[in-house]
Amino acid sequence: MQQTLKEKIQAKLANSEGFTLLEILVVLTIMGFLIAMVAPRLAGISGSAVDTVCDSNQNRMISMMSGFYEKTNRYPDKLTNIVEETGANAYQIPAISDDDPDNGPETLASEFNDRNNFRIHYLTEGEVRELKQLGIVNVFNLNAYDGYNDDGSGAKDGYALDDSVNNQVALAATVTKAPAMELKTLDPDVTATPFAVMMVGAGRNSAGTWVLPTKERGWGEADFIGRMVFGFGPENALVTSGIVSNAAHCPGGIQNADNVTYNDYNLVLPRLATTADSAFETEFAAMDTETDDGIQIDTVSYGEESGIYTDTATAYALATNGENLKTRVYDLTAMESFQYATMCPEGHKFPADDGDYWGIDLDLNGDID
Structure with a gap:
């Protein structure tokens, strides 16, 4: 009797031989070796891809900012003021991440603060007027309060x-919470309505006294000291004018969402003329290498693996420069209005500078301590 197609297939399958256990083990072993060799390479590609996307975002942001500035001769309005109101006319830097996901995310990435040593800076009347001339009339106070209980107690x-933990002036023990992303209009009458912003490395406190940096190692950009930082949030004029479709987010920050809530790119303003005034110069006099030419600081550029970074117990002598690192002198004087920069929420400037970190001889003893 002629076999049906089904019977033929069944007969063929019955006569076919399967894989032995030894053959399966050999195949699995080979696959394990391949995965072990390829996985590290893929991990490196993933990390590089994150950096590439971040650089691309900042490159586009610089292009958009340049176009906006050339067209309007001002900065975009309604940037994010990266501060928290703690009470009436009182401000602080938001909570810095302790990199512990078990207690939930804080506001700012620890690397963002470590590289910049942020301080609260209360504005003078002159600074408010200069900001307004630059086009910054209204800002949104971030008011995240990620370090606090729901009631701010x-x-x-x-x-x-x-x-x-925060590498900054201690946060207030309790706060009276203000609305998140609260719109504020800058008022030159700072006596009646004191107002503060976030500044790199130094800042004037509510009593009018400058709080200066002391940490000499681990700076991201030495020339950022005394410069204000604002965020490119979704309400800023680049977005609302249609130049940018939406505020971009940093891919590294997305990966770190368990630790950090703030993930916007940032605008680093040039150092204002009214910031780099005689009071600023007087406060920085001890760090001034050439007072006749304004405030200047000696710096050295070094990578994360350099001995200057890892061996914190030993001072690094700038004069001998035993590791032959690049040294540079930065002026902490007023800058032109077009000398802005962008920075990702992890503290990296675009385009990147010479080294991963900078050391600054703040006490003028000839060493990076």
Whole structure:
């Protein structure tokens, strides 16, 4: 009797031989070796891809900013003021991440603060007027309060508000929460309505006294000291005018969402003439290498793997420069209005500078301490 097609297939399958256990083990072993060799390469590609996307975002942001500035001769309005109101006319830097996802995310990435050593800076009347001339008339106060309980009565469970964690002036023990992204119009009458912003490395406190940097190692950009930083949030004029479709987010910050909530790119303003005034120069006099030419600081550029970074117990002598690192002198004087920069929420400038980190001889002893 002629076999049906089904019977033929069944007969063929019955006569076919399968893989032995040894053959399967050999194949799995070979696959394991291949994965072990390829996985590190793929991980490197992934990390490089994140950096590439971030650089691309900042490159486009610079292009958009340049186009906006050339067309309007001003900066975009309604940037994000990266501060928290703690009460009436009182401000602080938002909570810095302790890199512990178990207690939930904080506001700013630890690397963002480590590279910039942010300080609160209360504006003078002259600074407010200069900001307005640059086109910054209205800002949105971030008011995130990620380090606090819901009612602002104290720190959330597992988070410390002291400066040993935050590398900054201690956060207020309690806060009276203001609305998130609260719109504020800059008022030159700073006596009646004190107003503060976030500044790199130094800042004038509510009493009018400059709080200066002391840490000499681990700076991201030495020339950012004394410059204000604002965020490119979704409400800024680049977006609302249609130049940018939406505020871009940093891919590295997206990966770090368990630790950080703030993930916008940032605009670093030039150092204002009214910031780099005689009071600023007087406060920085101890760090001034050439007072006749304005404030100047000696710096050295070094990579993360350099001995100057890893061996913090030993001072690095600039005169001998034993590792032959690049040195540079930066002027902390007023800058032109077009000398802005962008920075990702992890603290990296675009385009990147000579080294991963800078050391600054702040006490003029000839060493990076």
